[in-house]
Amino acid sequence: MTRYGPVQVQIAVRNGTIVSASAIQYPNTDPHDARINNQAVPLLNAAAVQAQSADIDTISGATYTSQGYLASLQSAIDQVHR
Numbered sequence: 001m002t003r004y005g006p007v008q009v010q011i012a013v014r015n016g017t018i019v020s021a022s023a024i025q026y027p028n029t030d031p032h033d034a035r036i037n038n039q040a041v042p043l044l045n046a047a048a049v050q051a052q053s054a055d056i057d058t059i060s061g062a063t064y065t066s067q068g069y070l071a072s073l074q075s076a077i078d079q080v081h082r
Helices: 031-051 063-080
Strands: 008-014 017-025
Touching: 008 063, 017 031, 017 063, 031 063
Parallel strands: none
Antiparallel strands: 008 017
């Protein structure tokens, strides 16, 4: 949960490798949030696959979404490793 709403990330893992990451929920009802997050979320998704972890940089201008994304991504990764 972020200051502006929830962020939920879903990952697909094949043979221990993250093959896709998708933010399936993020703040986008406000036009300002939608504009920012429509640019930031694809970058975060790509960075997660590239890094194969939640150790990725936040996106400038989308700090709250980035922080929520990282927390949800780490939770998804932790669930895979249970």
